Amino acid sequence: MLATCDAAEPGVVSRSFRDPAGIVLRTAGRILRSVEPSSLAEFEAFLATQAARDAIEAGRLVTSVKLSSEETAGLTPGSEAIFEHQRIPFPSYAHEWPPEMLAAAGALTLELFRSALSEGFGLKDATPYNILFRGPQPVFVDVLSFERRQPRDATWRAYAQFVRTFLLPLAAHRHFGLSPADTFAGKRDGLEPGELYQWAGFWKRLTPPLLSLVTLPKWVGGKASAETYHPKPAASPEQARFILDHLLRSCERQLKSVAPRPNGESVWSGYLDHKSLYSAAQLEAKERFVREALDLAGPRAVLDVGANEGRFSLLAAQRGAAVVAVDSDPAVVGTIWRRAHDQNLDVLPLVVDLTRPTPAIGWRNQECDSFLQRAQGHFDMVMMLAVLHHMLVTERVPLEELLGLAAELTRDYLLIEFIAPADPMFQRIVRGREALYGHLTFERFESIAASHFELVKSLRIEGLHRCLYLFRLRRAIG
Amino acid sequence: MVFGKSLTDLFFGDGKVDFARMKRTIRGVIQAWALAVFCLLALLLALPSKAFGYVDPGTGSFLYQAIYAAVLGGIFYLRKFLNRFFKRDK
Numbered sequence: 021m022l023a024t025c026d027a028a029e030p031g032v033v034s035r036s037f038r039d040p041a042g043i044v045l046r047t048a049g050r051i052l053r054s055v056e057p058s059s060l061a062e063f064e065a066f067l068a069t070q071a072a073r074d075a076i077e078a079g080r081l082v083t084s085v086k087l088s089s090e091e092t093a094g095l096t097p098g099s100e101a102i103f104e105h106q107r108i109p110f111p112s113y114a115h116e117w118p119p120e121m122l123a124a125a126g127a128l129t130l131e132l133f134r135s136a137l138s139e140g141f142g143l144k145d146a147t148p149y150n151i152l153f154r155g156p157q158p159v160f161v162d163v164l165s166f167e168r169r170q171p172r173d174a175t176w177r178a179y180a181q182f183v184r185t186f187l188l189p190l191a192a193h194r195h196f197g198l199s200p201a202d203t204f205a206g207k208r209d210g211l212e213p214g215e216l217y218q219w220a221g222f223w224k225r226l227t228p229p230l231l232s233l234v235t236l237p238k239w240v241g242g243k244a245s246a247e248t249y250h251p252k253p254a255a256s257p258e259q260a261r262f263i264l265d266h267l268l269r270s271c272e273r274q275l276k277s278v279a280p281r282p283n284g285e286s287v288w289s290g291y292l293d294h295k296s297l298y299s300a301a302q303l304e305a306k307e308r309f310v311r312e313a314l315d316l317a318g319p320r321a322v323l324d325v326g327a328n329e330g331r332f333s334l335l336a337a338q339r340g341a342a343v344v345a346v347d348s349d350p351a352v353v354g355t356i357w358r359r360a361h362d363q364n365l366d367v368l369p370l371v372v373d374l375t376r377p378t379p380a381i382g383w384r385n386q387e388c389d390s391f392l393q394r395a396q397g398h399f400d401m402v403m404m405l406a407v408l409h410h411m412l413v414t415e416r417v418p419l420e421e422l423l424g425l426a427a428e429l430t431r432d433y434l435l436i437e438f439i440a441p442a443d444p445m446f447q448r449i450v451r452g453r454e455a456l457y458g459h460l461t462f463e464r465f466e467s468i469a470a471s472h473f474e475l476v477k478s479l480r481i482e483g484l485h486r487c488l489y490l491f492r493l494r495r496a497i498g
Numbered sequence: 499m500v501f502g503k504s505l506t507d508l509f510f511g512d513g514k515v516d517f518a519r520m521k522r523t524i525r526g527v528i529q530a531w532a533l534a535v536f537c538l539l540a541l542l543l544a545l546p547s548k549a550f551g552y553v554d555p556g557t558g559s560f561l562y563q564a565i566y567a568a569v570l571g572g573i574f575y576l577r578k579f580l581n582r583f584f585k586r587d588k
Binding site: 038039040144145146147167174175176177178179180181183184209212213214232236237238239240241242243244248249251254255258259262263266267270 | 555
């Protein structure tokens with residue numbers, strides 16, 4: 021398993037240690053992989069296969085370039101070979117993905133396994149942490165996961181891990197409403213069949229897909245002994261291939277059966293279309309302002325906070341920006357992913373609540389960086405549209421803090437919508453606590469913002485208690 | 499294809515019941531199943547392999563896969579046998 025996290029820290033930091041065949045190192049923004057001498061020939065043989073070359077060409081597998089001995093001097097004490105991988109602009113993890121992205125990562129895992137199998141290779145592990153996303157496209161980054169298979173070996177040892185980390189979290193979402201982001205926030209290696217067995221009722225246990233994913237494994241699980249893990253090889257390579265082909269086909273079918281449906285509804289889905297206060301003309305005015313702000317600022321990397329279904333993220337991506345769109349609702353983040361994927365736009369949608377951002381997790385809290393660590397210095401524009409009042413009222417974060425964080429997250433521009441306490445949407449979430457927010461006027465907002473930002477332009481939405489601002493960071497101007 | 503021809507074609511080729519052919523086919527199916535069971539046993543009695551990999555192979559899911567593999571291993575030989583049987587018969 022690999023965790024390619026990246027932050028601007030000096031020195032060499034090891035982030036992957038479970039696989040004895042090698043480790044991943046991060047140094048000065050470069051992602052390097054040290055490969056043990058005993059695994060080097062196999063690793064290079066895999067890279068030379070047509071399957072690997074095709075996957076790299078299609079952007080499905082990360083590139084790996086072997087460094088010369090001069091380049092590797094001082095990086096590792098031993099004689100390991102070092103490969104450099106192409107950096108993925110913004111690393112993200114299963115604990116930040118909507119179910120749609122977990123399903124796409126699972127499909128890529130099976131696709132690459134199938135193509136590698138035709139050249140005698142397979143996957144030794146099958147976890148979502150082998151995969152990062154470039155925009156909405158999954159990229160397999162743990163290249164050392166591929167191993168040469170014994171021709172008569174009919175067992176995929178990572179099958180149970182594929183079930184635990186892809187099929188069961190997706191089934192838990194589909195059948196019990198548990199978001200994969202919630203599953204992986206607490207569990208590196210996914211869910212066990214026994215957990216879903218407890219949640220499932222009588223009929224769910226006895227019908228597909230839980231019958232084969234949960235119930236049968238649960239029933240036979242107690243019979244496992246030490247010998248179980250040394251299965252007999254097949255009688256011939258053809259028989260082994262026949263078994264593996266069917267197992268893969270079965271995994272593909274099960275993945276489809278537990279993948280989220282396209283029309284998942286939530287409180288926040290369809291918000292801008294029919295739940296918000298905006299009339300068509302007001303929405304058009306807002307969109308025009310956002311479009312003009314994007315044209316004026318010309319950002320290359322945008323963070324859209326509270327992106328909802330991604331209307332403005334897609335707008336920024338259409339103008340050439342690489343967008344990270346965050347929202348706390350997995351259903352709307354899934355919708356953004358579908359849209360960005362279908363329109364081939366550079367939007368990476370993540371389930372992140374900025375008032376409670378993804379923490380650093382894993383061994384020593386160092387396997388995966390926190391969201392804020394990864395975001396530091398990455399974005400030249402932050403968009404916070406119709407989200408500030410939720411952070412102020414629901415999460416009770418002071419306005420000074422919110423603008424302070426915005427000033428840390430952007431290197432240049434802030435595009436923000438301020439919603440005054442008189443706004444009906446503000447009123448709806450205040451629920452009797454008006455006295456706490458009476459001081460929050462447009463003037464007060466502008467004066468706090470002025471401590472970090474300089475106003476570029478603003479637009480008061482006619483007929484609403486809302487104002488859009490394009491600010492520029494003072495230190496960027498200075 | 500496991501069955502190259504439908505059963506109707508096999509047994510009622512010229513509008514008459516072909517008992518000899520029906521007998522051959524039934525015998526073939528019985529032989530195929532016998533072979534499948536034999537292969538399954540052979541699979542289970544073969545020498546154990548060396549286990550590779552560092553990932554937790556699980557308990558129930560691993561056993562489920564082993565059973566799945568055993569059944570598929572049998573089907574593989576059954577298919578092979580039936581294919582050969584029907585090819586020879588043509």
